[in-house]
Every structure is written in C-alpha cells, then in structure tokens.
Amino acid sequence: MFRVLRAFWDDQRGIALILVAVMLPAIIGFSLLVIDFSRAANLHNDLQEGADAFSLAAAAELDGRSDSITRADRALATLVSNQYNFSTVGTLPGPQPLAAAGVTRRYLRSLPAADNLPITAANVITDEVAGARTARFVEVRVTPVGFAAIFPASFVTPGASDNWMIGAVAVAGFTSGVCDFTPVFMCNPYEMRPDGTNDAGNVTLEQAVTNPAVHRRLIELRKVGNGAASFPGNFGFLEPPEGIGNGAQALAQTIATSTPIGCYNSSNVATKTGQNAGPVQDAFNVRFGIGANGNHFDSAQYGPAANVRKGAIQTTGSTNQCASMNQLSFTEAGTMGLPRDATTPYLGGRMGDGNWDFAGYWSTNFGSATYPTSWDTTKPTRYEVYRYEISAGLVGTASTGGETGTPSASCQPPVTTVDRRLIYGAILNCRALEADPNVHLSGHSTDLPVESFASFFLTEPVPSTSEDASVMVELVDITGRGGQGTLDNFLRDEAQLYR
Numbered sequence: 191m192f193r194v195l196r197a198f199w200d201d202q203r204g205i206a207l208i209l210v211a212v213m214l215p216a217i218i219g220f221s222l223l224v225i226d227f228s229r230a231a232n233l234h235n236d237l238q239e240g241a242d243a244f245s246l247a248a249a250a251e252l253d254g255r256s257d258s259i260t261r262a263d264r265a266l267a268t269l270v271s272n273q274y275n276f277s278t279v280g281t282l283p284g285p286q287p288l289a290a291a292g293v294t295r296r297y298l299r300s301l302p303a304a305d306n307l308p309i310t311a312a313n314v315i316t317d318e319v320a321g322a323r324t325a326r327f328v329e330v331r332v333t334p335v336g337f338a339a340i341f342p343a344s345f346v347t348p349g350a351s352d353n354w355m356i357g358a359v360a361v362a363g364f365t366s367g368v369c370d371f372t373p374v375f376m377c378n379p380y381e382m383r384p385d386g387t388n389d390a391g392n393v394t395l396e397q398a399v400t401n402p403a404v405h406r407r408l409i410e411l412r413k414v415g416n417g418a419a420s421f422p423g424n425f426g427f428l429e430p431p432e433g434i435g436n437g438a439q440a441l442a443q444t445i446a447t448s449t450p451i452g453c454y455n456s457s458n459v460a461t462k463t464g465q466n467a468g469p470v471q472d473a474f475n476v477r478f479g480i481g482a483n484g485n486h487f488d489s490a491q492y493g494p495a496a497n498v499r500k501g502a503i504q505t506t507g508s509t510n511q512c513a514s515m516n517q518l519s520f521t522e523a524g525t526m527g528l529p530r531d532a533t534t535p536y537l538g539g540r541m542g543d544g545n546w547d548f549a550g551y552w553s554t555n556f557g558s559a560t561y562p563t564s565w566d567t568t569k570p571t572r573y574e575v576y577r578y579e580i581s582a583g584l585v586g587t588a589s590t591g592g593e594t595g596t597p598s599a600s601c602q603p604p605v606t607t608v609d610r611r612l613i614y615g616a617i618l619n620c621r622a623l624e625a626d627p628n629v630h631l632s633g634h635s636t637d638l639p640v641e642s643f644a645s646f647f648l649t650e651p652v653p654s655t656s657e658d659a660s661v662m663v664e665l666v667d668i669t670g671r672g673g674q675g676t677l678d679n680f681l682r683d684e685a686q687l688y689r
Contacts, residue, residue, distance in 0.1 A: 237332045237358035242687060244293060245330040245362035250685040252297075252325045252364040256622070259297055259315075259322040266295060266330075292333035297325040299628070301361070301688060309361075323622055323639050324629075327363040327688065361689035368643045368669065368680045369453040372445055372613045373428040375461070376411050377620035378641050379537055390536045395617070395642060399668055406571040408531045408542040411615075411646060411661040427470070428616060429460040439486060445613075446473035447491045448605045454643070459616055460636040471652050474661055477610045478651045479597040481514050493602035495610035497576060497585045499555065499595035500651055501527025512601040515653070524591020526554040528572045528649045530662065546572065555589040572664050573647040576611065611648050612666065614680065616640045642668040645677060 247269040248262040297315045302308065309329065315321040334357030380395040382388050390398075398404045411426070430444045444450060472480075476487045479494035503525055507517035520527075529551060531542025548569055552561065561578065562570075570578075579585055585595040597604050604610075619641045623629045629638065646663035653659045667676045 234356050234358065237356065238360070241293075241330050241332045241358040241360035242362070244295075245328055245360040246685045246687065248295065248328045248330065249362035249364045252328065253366055256322050259318045259325055262297070262325075262328060263295075266293070294331050294333065296329050297321075298327040298329060298361070299324045301327060301363075305689060320626070321628075323619070324626065327361055329359065329361045329689075332358040359689070360687060362685055362687050364685045365455060366669075366684075367453050367455040368614070368677070370450050370614070370680060371454055371643060372450060372615055373430045373441065373454075374411070374426055374445065374613065374615035375428055375459070375618055375640075376409075376426060376615060378617045379409060379541055381619045381621050381641070383621070389538070390541060395668060398665055399674060402568050402571070403544050405544075406546065406569065406664060407536070407544040408534075408546070408572075408649065409646075409663055409665060410540040411663045427461065428454065442470045442473040443486060443492075445470065446476050446487055448493065448608050448610060449491050454616065454640075458637040459618075459640055460638065471659065474613075474648065475515065475651045477648060479512055479601045480518070480651055481512060488602070490602055490605075493605040493610070494597040496597075496604045496606055497580050497595040497611070498597050499527065499576075499579070499585070499589075499593065501525045501593070502651075503591065503593045504598075512598055515651070520653075522591050522593075524554065525589055525593045526551050528575070530649075545569075548575065551575070554591075555593075556584055556587055557590075559584060559587065571647075571666075572649050573666055576647070612645050613648060613663070614643065614645050614677075617642045617644050617668070642673075643677065643680070644668045 244266055247265040251261040251265050252258050297318060298309065298313045299315050299321065300313050302310070302313065315325055318325075378395060380388055380390050380393055380398050382392075382394065386392070391404075393401070393404050398407075427441060427445075430441055472487065475481060476492050477495050477498075478500050479498045481487070502518040502520045503522050504513040504517055505519040505522065507514060519525075529547045532545045532547075534540065534542045536542075546569070548565065552559075552575075556579075559582075561575075561582075579595060588594050617640065618638060623638060629635070645666040645668075647666050649662050649664060652661055667674045669677045669680070
C-alpha cells in the first residue's frame with residue numbers, strides 16, 4: 191500500500207499540463223499585450239509616415255514666392271495618398287485613407303530656438319496671403335484616431351478604458367541655396383505689383399531669360415558714388431560667409447576671387463552695409479585685367495577673364511604691369527567695347543531697351559569676320575557675342591585701333607576654370623519686402639527671402655573717375671522655375687524634417 195502511494199507521489203508525468211493550465215491566462219494576457227503594442231506601434235507609424243510625407247510635400251513648395259502657400263496646399267491635397275491600419279475609424283475593414291483621420295496644417299516663419307520648446311504664435315504666419323513669401327516651415331498635424339485594444343485593461347484596473355487615441359505631428363522646412371556665389375544682390379527689376387504690372391514693361395523674370403528681346407536688355411546692377419544705396423546703408427552687397435573677415439577689403443576679395451567659398455540660403459540672406467567704392471570697385475575690374483596686381487589681388491585666383499575686350503587700350507604707364515584705370519584710354523579711335531542700349535526706358539533709366547549696336551561693335555573689332563547668320567535676324571545678347579569670340583578664336587583679333595581681347599602677359603594668367611566675366615548674385619523682391627512689417631531693409635538686414643539666384647554678365651569695367659560709376663550687366667540665367675539650367679550645379683534644394 192505504501193509502495194503504491196510513494197510511487198504515485200514520485201510520478202511527475204503530466205505536470206507540464208498543470209503548469210501550462212496555471213500559466214495560460216498570463217501567457218494569453220502577455221500575448222495580447224504584445225499584439226496590442228505591435229498594432230498601436232504600426233498605427234502610429236502609419237500616421238507618422240503620412241504626416242512626414244504630407245509635410246515634406248508641402249515644404250518643398252515654400253520657395254519664398256508669393257504663391258508658395260497656395261502651391262503647398264495643393265501638394266497636401268494631391269501629392270500624397272497614405273493609408274493606415276488598426277484604428278477604429280470608419281466601418282470598412284482594412285486600410286483607411288489618411289485623410290479620414292483629419293489632416294490640418296499651419297505655416298511658420300521660424301522655429302523655436304530649441305526642439306524642446308513649443309511653437310508659439312510668434313512663429314506662426316497668420317496672414318497667409320501677405321506672409322506667403324516668408325513661409326519657411328509647415329507643421330502638419332494628424333488628428334488623433336481611436337485605437338481599440340484586445341487586452342482587457344479593465345480586467346487589471348477596474349474602470350480603465352480599453353480604447354485610446356493615437357496621432358502624429360511633423361514639421362518640415364525647405365532649404366534652397368547656392369554655393370560658390372558672389373555676395374551681391376539686386377532688387378528684382380521684373381517684380382510684379384499686385385495688379386500684374388511692373389516698371390519693366392510688364393515682363394516677368396522668367397520671361398526675361400527666355401525672350402531674346404528682353405534677354406539682351408542692359409541693366410544697371412548697382413552704382414558707385416552718389417545715389418548708390420539700394421536702401422539706407424545698403425549698397426547691393428550680401429554678408430560674406432563666416433571666416434572671410436569684415437571691411438571693404440575682405441568684401442572686395444570675396445567678390446574678386448574666382449574660387450568663392452561658402453553658401454547662401456534662399457530664405458535668409460543678410461545684407462552687408464556701408465561698403466561702396468574703393469577696393470570693391472577694383473574687385474569688379476580685376477576680371478578685365480585692370481589693376482590685377484596690387485590691392486591684395488596679386489594671386490592666380492584674381493586673374494582676368496580669357497576675353498577682356500573692353501574698348502580701351504593702355505596709353506600711359508609702364509608696360510610691365512597690369513593696366514590701371516587711369517592708364518587706359520576709352521576714347522582711343524578704333525576701339526569699341528560692348529556698347530550700351532540705345533535708350534533706357536525702364537526702371538527710371540536703369541534698364542535699357544535691348545537695342546544695342548552689334549553691327550558697329552563687330553565691324554570695329556572683327557571687320558569682315560563671319561558670325562552666325564541667325565544674328566542678322568535676331569540680334570544676339572552681348573554674352574552670346576562674347577562667348578562666340580572665344581569659341582571662334584577671335585579673342586586675339588585686333589580692332590581697327592589695335593585692341594585685342596587677350597589679357598596682358600604681365601597680369602596674372604587668365605582664369606579658364608570659370609567664366610570670370612560672369613558674377614552670381616541674389617535677386618530680392620524689394621517692393622514686397624518693404625511692404626512686409628516683419629522685414630526691415632535699412633541698415634543691416636537679415637533673414638531676407640530670395641526670389642531667385644542669378645548669373646550676370648559684366649559688359650564693361652567700372653569707371654574710376656565718374657561719381658556715377660555703374661556696374662552694367664546682362665541677365666544670363668536664374669535658378670528655379672523659368673531658368674535655363676546653367677546654374678543647376680550651384681543650386682542646392684532640399685526639403686527636410688525638423689520635428
């Protein structure tokens with residue numbers, strides 16, 4: 191009898207079933223928790239990915255133009271179609287369109303200094319029409335949706351809810367900038383008024399780089415001397431990149447170099463105040479082989495362009511140095527630089543009509559040399575003529591007065607890696623900026639949105655004797671919509687998440 195009882199007591203067969211039966215509720219409970227957490231995580235991931243995609247799509251349109259918010263809203267409505275699972279929204283099984291969760295947005299001009307600080311009213315754009323140009327960020331918020339748990343929370347805590355809400359928020363911004371650019375700016379000569387007119391014959395900036403008749407208009411980029419300021423204290427220059435230094439000489443060297451450093455953001459350029467003549471004026475002229483030695487412009491990066499024909503010859507001074515402005519004669523018979531337009535009917539005399547004396551220029555400098563026959567039908571831009579002189583081997587051809595486009599051998603070697611007669615700068619919509627109460631253009635101005643970055647062709651040196659010594663240019667190309675693509679290597683466009 192005792193033997194039977196002892197055998198029964200020592201027999202462990204079937205004990206696993208007992209343990210499983212005891213632990214089964216805990217196993218099932220933990221399994222349900224794992225499933226619920228996985229479902230909740232997947233739902234939140236779906237919503238967050240959707241919010242991220244919505245915000246990036248909208249942010250990519252915030253390029254500082256007047257219609258940026260309109261285009262951003264259109265992107266929100268049409269470019270993204272996300273779905274999500276596991277919520278209690280809707281009656282149909284399976285994935286639900288994210289729009290069913292409710293997506294709201296607000297546009298921001300700035301972000302708090304630290305990520306842990308909340309977005310306040312000071313960051314938010316309230317007038318989305320007037321403030322569209324200053325919109326730099328967009329916050330997309332997915333309205334929280336219901337989530338029903340499988341695990342009965344009320345079993346653990348009486349009265350606890352088995353349902354809760356899950357949402358998502360994303361903040362994205364658009365960064366558009368350029369690198370290797372000259373720190374200069376000009377007010378947009380083609381800026382439109384709200385009524386669709388401007389002072390340039392109602393021509394848009396995009397049309398100015400595609401319409402040949404407009405493309406060859408000569409523009410006064412800036413003045414040196416009286417009346418030079420674009421605004422009080424501002425003479426058309428941007429703050430050079432960090433590490434360049436302050437003062438006129440540092441700015442001049444940044445303008446003069448063929449290897450500029452640093453990048454500019456299209457949403458927050460800053461003006462450089464108080465600099466006008468002197469070294470800055472020389473910075474433009476080294477590109478023509480004028481005064482290229484001395485004045486801190488005595489290294490290879492300040493060399494002249496491959497074609498420096500300018501309608502002037504050296505008449506005085508030593509021949510073993512680069513010519514100075516006071517040693518050049520611009521009135522010598524038989525010399526002719528690229529001439530200005532016949533009339534300047536636009537922008538109060540700061541923009542020409544595009545009608546320049548191509549025939550006189552060609553016959554003075556190249557006689558009977560051939561040129562593209564299409565130029566007899568459609569007059570070329572000055573930049574097209576300048577580039578043709580180089581490609582056709584006409585740089586060394588002497589004019590009737592003896593001038594060639596070849597830089598003096600006593601100058602630094604010509605720069606051939608970049609086109610030294612091109613300068614690159616920012617175009618600002620100054621009229622709209624002046625009307626914005628959040629923008630101040632007098633003195634040192636920061637966080638100025640750029641309408642477009644552009645390349646300009648320097649058509650002539652900057653005279654040193656006139657009080658109205660202008661920097662004269664042709665607009666060559668612009669970045670972004672309407673551009674011809676020649677600036678793509680400079681452009682950096684990126685929409686990125688910030689929160």
